[in-house]
Amino acid sequence: MPVVPTGSAGASSRKRSAEPGENPPGHEREAKKACWGILTSQGLQERERERGQIMCSALHMTVSKWLLFTAEGSWADRSPLHEAASQGRLLALRTLLSQGYPANIVTIDHVTPLHEACLSGHVACVRALINAGANVNATTIDGVTPLFNGCAAGSSVCVELLLQHGANPWTTHAHHPSALHEACKRGSRECVESLLSRGVDPDYEVPHLGSALYMSCLHNHSGCSQVLLHRGADVNRGRGEETPLHAAVASDNEEQISLLLDFGADVNLRDCNNLRPVEIAPPGGKAQQLLQAHNVSPRSLCELCRINIRNLIGRSRLKFLQQLPLPSLLTQYLEYT
Template identity: 65%
Template sequence: MAEAPSVAAEVSRKRGAEPGPQTEHAPERKRACWGILTSQGSWADRSPLHEAASQGRLLALRTLLAQGYHANIVTIDHVTPLHEACLSGHVACVRALIHAGAYVNAATIDGITPLYNCCASGSVGCMDILLQNGAHTNTPYTHFPSALHEACKRGNSQCVESLLSHGVDPDYEVSHLGSPLYVSCLHRHTACSKILLHRGANVNIGRGNDSPLHAAVRQDSDDQVSVLLDNGADINLRDNNNQRPVELAPPGGKTQQLLRLFEVSPRSLSQLCRLQIRNLLGRSREKLLPLLPLPSRLTHYLEHT
């Protein structure tokens, strides 16, 4: 009786597996694989290929693929070995799985893709391989998990840069999260905020009436507040409770002082000119600034670097 689950589980994980004669050592190998699976408890539906990908064991992964394990084998939640390799940041395993036919846009039942997992782990190497092999940078529905939002949440600025370089909209909104800039402000990741703004993100788009500046002020992040103000944040926007950012600032803190000083000190002419020129250029043309026959100092000024 103990052998039945073993055979069923193993056959379900094989490429083109059909009932037929077994090799001499097949039962022993099946028992070994079943032992690995049951040892994982609630992860018992994970195959040895999932384990090899997760642990970065390239030789074992190649061996399993050669033995007939399918690169797109899924768990009950539709997690693939490629998901596992990306979540653990194993570049060589990602490359081997894709070479074996792994689907780069596979999604779990929750809409998680391998690209999303790269952003969760901060693995730019894995991300680049996925993007080179046709990974979709945008999700089909706004309630699906967003790779860009995850990178901003984790503070993985290199992933943010890579995604934006491949055409992801810096203002892409997820209904329950808001804009990527809002998420980066909410989690105090100034480097991500700077990259988003440099790539043309709208400084005032947040989540509903809650602006990125509101989020930064609630976190008492004076660095974030300074960056947002430099990029044209509106200090007079009101959130869902009809409050301005300065009204949310902790009393006596740096953030409150910064906002009050800004209220009585208008932006410099230099700042106003830069914002106006960038608005006239439009986001799609901002990346072409380095190609214009301008002095490097002027280019840096317009890029705000």
């Protein structure tokens, strides 16, 4: 029986292990470990992704529920007293007050029944709430007062009633809503007169709205503009570089433009786009014709004197014009009456 040499078998084995394309011993185990590591990593990433999606969904549901609760709460916490004041049901309101409902009960937004009554212009309800001790200077979370709501409703009776009972006509914060601006926006001349008679500055500005005169010109309320100018409002003070005349010209409001020009509006002032009022006037409109006529005919000496005398007297002393030893005709001329 032939004997197979052991040396040739070892050589053959070594040859097979050394042939190209074949893995060395232990490589398969390492490859399996690497593959398992990749699968494990992918599995962890997938689980993390799923966990993140679940958390996002839960957060979204929580926020949605909170917003829904807030939206419902702002109405759900309105008391029967709020409803009665809003709808002007005086008998129901008096009954609720007699049953112990506090006159200063507030919603989640700090809205009081007095806010509601003023916003709807229900004078009898306003009077009943004030007599029951309602705070005339209560403010909502947005800084809105009953006085502001009265001006928004255009109710001069509500405004006067609030002022008589100690309502503060001045805005306590620069960014809070201004009752004077709201009255000018709504065109309530009587409300403007009531506020100015209590010492409100006719030149008071709100940063994003500008002056009260600018507001009345922007919304085409010549009556409010006339009251403000008679009280000494600066005819050229608007919003930023834009003057009340710019606002009136943009609306092509002939009455407003004539009023501003009579009180000395400067036709050469430029807005933020470096444009004069005549340059923004609608082509062929009344505003353009007025301004062009004004440019070719200078102011009369009487007009210049009136403007300068009023400026010298000063806004705070214009109310004393009647007391000056002047002929009534001259006094009326200085007062634009």
